[in-house]
Amino acid sequence: MTEKMAATRRWIFLSCCIVCLLSACQLSQAQNRTFEIDYLGNTFVKDGKAFRYVSGSIHYMRVPKEYWRDRLEKMYAAGLDAIQFYIPWNYHEPEIGQYNFEGQRDFVQFIKLAQEVGLLVLIRAGPYICGEWEFGGFPAWLLKENPKMVLRKMDPTYIKYVDTWMDKLLPMLTPLMYENGGPILMVQIENEYGSFYTCDHDYMAHLRDKAREHLGPRALLYTTDGSGDGFLKCGTVPGAYVTVDFGNSFNPQKSFQPQRDYEPFGPLVNSEFYPGWLDHWGYPHSTVNLDVFSKALDLLLDYGANVNMYMFEGGTNFGFWNGANYAPYQAVPTSYDYDAPLTEAGDITDKYIAIRQVISKYKQLPSMPIPKNTTKTAYGKVEMSFMATVQDALQTLCPKGPIKSQYPLTMEAIGQWQGFVLYRHTLLGDTPSEPKTLDLSGVRDRAYLMINQVPQGIFDRNGQKTMNLTLKVNETIDILVENMGHIGFGSEMNNNSKGLISNVTFGGSILTGWSIFPLTVENFKPSSLSGIYRDKPFRNGNLTTPSFYVGKLHVPKEPSDTFLDMSAWGKGQNLIMSSSMINVGRYWPYVGPQVRLYVPKPFLAPSPTINYIIMFELEQAPCDTADKCTVEFVDQALINAAPHKPNFEREETVFSRKRISV
Template identity: 35%
Template sequence: MTAWRVSRRPCRALGLLLLVLLSVLVLRRLDWHSLISPWLRQRRSGLHTKGQNFMLEDSTFWIFGGSVHYFRVPRAYWRDRLLKMKACGLNTLTTYVPWNLHEPQRGTFDFSENLDLEAFVRLAAEIGLWVILRPGPYICSEIDLGGLPSWLLQDSGMKLRTTYRGFTEAVDLYFDHLMSRVVPLQYKHGGPIIALQVENEYGSYNKDPAYMPYVKKALQDRGIVELLLTSDNKDDLSKGVVDGVLATINLQSQQDVQLLTPFLLSVQGVQPKMVMEYWTGWFDCWGGPHNILDSSEVLNTVSAIVDAGSSINLYMFHGGTNFGFMNGAMHFQEYKSDVTSYDYDAVLTEAGDYTAKYTKLREFFGSISGGTLPPPPAILPKTAYESLSPALYLSLWDALQYLEEPTNSEKPINMENLPVNNGNGQAFGYTLYETTIDSPGVLSGLVRDRGQVFVNTVFFGFLDYKRKKIIIPLIQGYTMLRILVENCGRVNYGDNIDDQRKGIIGNIYLNNSPLKNFRIYSLDMRKSFFQRFNSSAWNLVPEAPTFPAFFLGALPVDLPPLDTFMKLEGWEKGVVFINGQNLGRYWNIGPQKTLYLPGVWLDQGINQVIVFEEKMAGPVIQFTETPRLGRNQYLN
């Protein structure tokens, strides 16, 4: 009996250990493979360098990567996009991590639903892709403020992307949270992450020599043990290097490929060569063309990069969409905001369809992979739903009574410093400023980015970067001055990111005298914003609507929903919401003429469509199976 009891103790201990491990699995949300993989086979050295080669453990390794941003693709389509990447012959996924979306309020984090980074990384591993993570804190990515949260700008002395204490304290708290999620997903812990990038293109900014070493240490102090990389444009490469971190380069033209080896040799000697961003296309700005790059040129450049002995990452493999208000902007000679589509003329289209680039690159990577590629998944079907006419309407001026109480202030307050969102200010959307005036004259001031000026409810013009003054006429009786200001997108690249506060900046003047006593409404247009409009708030659409206004319609879907593209001919400028999802901005100046509507955001049955239109409503909202992204312009 004693011998039997002794022999049972190891079994009981093993059972207890398994129970503990299963409890950890549930609490930490780790998949079983990630938990036991380090026990199944030893992972010692991970991705590392040996002379001019990358090595994964003891084998030479080539990085054939592609960029897909989880936050620009509906979660239900992540698998489809990554399977298409695998079928193209790529072995590595790269993605940015947008701080501004993950920490919308200081100390409040969101890694749920479409922002579930861990699920995205684990899915890549399941499909058979390695992962290079680009966690920032600054990422550029044509996203608002380069992915930095707008609440940082509440500090009037803020110096972004430096070792300024107010910035590093915020980064430290963010990295504390983010890296606790990332560390278990590293290669040496059994996960797919083989490398991480230290910040992004810092050589083009280069304002603080202590900053990049700080970011490197911030990653390593929190348990990052994989290979670290930097990423810079060729002209800024030497200014972005960090000791102990592998430099990589960004480029597009075949001419630049000739400089690949000498540029990288000059900054780090004999090391593996890597093009972190080979730009397969380019982004678009409102009022410009749709930029494209010929598929044969893409193939020739990719082939030249590989022939030069370099690993490569295709930026973008699949661009996706700037849903909501996430788009960024450029401001060099003039301010230009980015369009909603992030199609990028990439290897896959905005809706995940194949292109000529995909066909040619699949053949190329298949020829050098030494094996048979998996078959490409079928493309997702599209449809053109019946046009709909909005039945109900609510002018902005009538909607104000349903909103949260406005902020009362002697002077205008910029978006970021408004006392809303638990003290974190307003990040995105529109802000309405109201005050009374008693005389005509010249109205002037700094408005960012685009301010529509009304007297009572009558529109008189715009204030923006080019138009800094407007004439206010004499109007009898009570006179309410209203300025509706839109944040069209904070600059995501350049030296002026510290100067990206939105709304009215400083005083607004009438005849050179500062106006006072403002009521300020925050119109962020999140889901909770529309929940304040009860059914009795809406009216039938009149023959002559008062603008700006909200228009409400219903889209019936009889069969299982499919992807489609919304076309707003006859409408001028605004934002579209489907079942509470913000599809993004439209504007008749183009180039983009349609908005991508993923079928997974539709219900079988009746779907709510809300359009916020600033100036002019069309008779119907149309749908089409094919996108219209504007007049093509070939990139030089």
């Protein structure tokens, strides 16, 4: 053996020894890591020492991945020990058996990044999460598999898919548990189950056993419910520690009494303490008084409680994943917690500073400075140009062509989980001599009626559902239906089909013979249209045909965060196409309170790449003249505008009686 070979072997041997020593050291450290409950001491115990956490909620799916570290560092700088977040099932299994844990959806990387920053983690694994999120985290394809299934109980169809999902999700969490060297302290079973009517104790026990199967016997499980015995009666399960949630309270002992009724000993935990509240379309911006909140937080910490508060959700306008509760008692949230300590853009607020000051009374703050807010740039006005009506773009939006059906089919029945569907019918039979009633009582959620592309009116599940019309033979009836989001909480979750969920009648007769176009608005690209169809959309009074408008934004250097102001527009969807197509989110400024959409830096590209601004306007484009047909990028958010009625709602008779033909 040559000296060189011997040296090589010695190097390999030494390297293996080092690796083994490091592995043994890491294993020893992992074995020494414990997170438990000391019931006699009424406290958590971490690594043998009493521990109390102050945590903040953040949603990785609502924050651009490029900003994960920025937001986490700001939370750590506030003095937080941990973060708490949901994992939405529908975000990771958009189709049955098709999983996505890459890029923006890589929650494992998010957890590891939190640990790198210095934060521990509390996981709310579902399968139901609420979270002001589409369908409370459930994939809408469940409704196609069995429209009659009952959610959140031991329904065979439901449990079949829940088990498949949990068998995929939970093993991903196991190596990240605290005892295994990761940052995850606890995993929540379901979410506020005591607020749901099914009250199936076997279901909760099944979820507990599934979690225990994958996470191991030492993993600490917990439940969260409203602070009332009525909630805890159905929301708790033996083997999972009981925690509660409540807002500002000046009497912690009274607020925690329901928890004490079920957990006489152990740490006090408020798993959802609210610095702010969610906003709903058509309602004033919600706020929580800073002084009241600060005092309530101080009292909780002084009482020795563990607290998780909503620090930041942000990015709620991301595409179709908006918070989604559309019913008379559940309007669609626009953005959550703009009154929170961190804004949607991750900016520090007075409430953040107040929280930091309160926390500093009970623990030493990190030595790091508070990270700076990101730069915001006002890029100014962008001229918009009409490109195509929704009918002009049908081949692009629905390349496979329509689905033919005798009767209307729901969105779920045709595999369209979010967005829009266009239903088309050509009127046959005798020409009516008198106006007849067109009945769209089955619309879910909002529909735009067009005859030969000319807009006739708006139908809404909570508003107008019928209209008197005089129709002619061979006229084309188009009904564009918008899914405003599957209901995310309450018993109506079990009645959650979208589109047209019942037959359309005209003069009492059922209309048969439909062409159904499932639309993908992200397919629309300025280059996708082969030619110009017309120079402007059809108009009826102040209502225009749902159409696409396009403008160009040039960013001369490194992009910055910005806000898109479309105050003069009606309602629709905004997209930005640069290196890729981004669905920025819904806008509805005349309803409010949100007027401007947050556009994060990663959505934009510097020159020479063109940022195409695409507006899918459903109701009222301000494009009578070129100087009005604009949107504007500004450097300030606007979330507190007072709702106002649009012109076409004030001029109601235009659409209930007037009829315009091509």
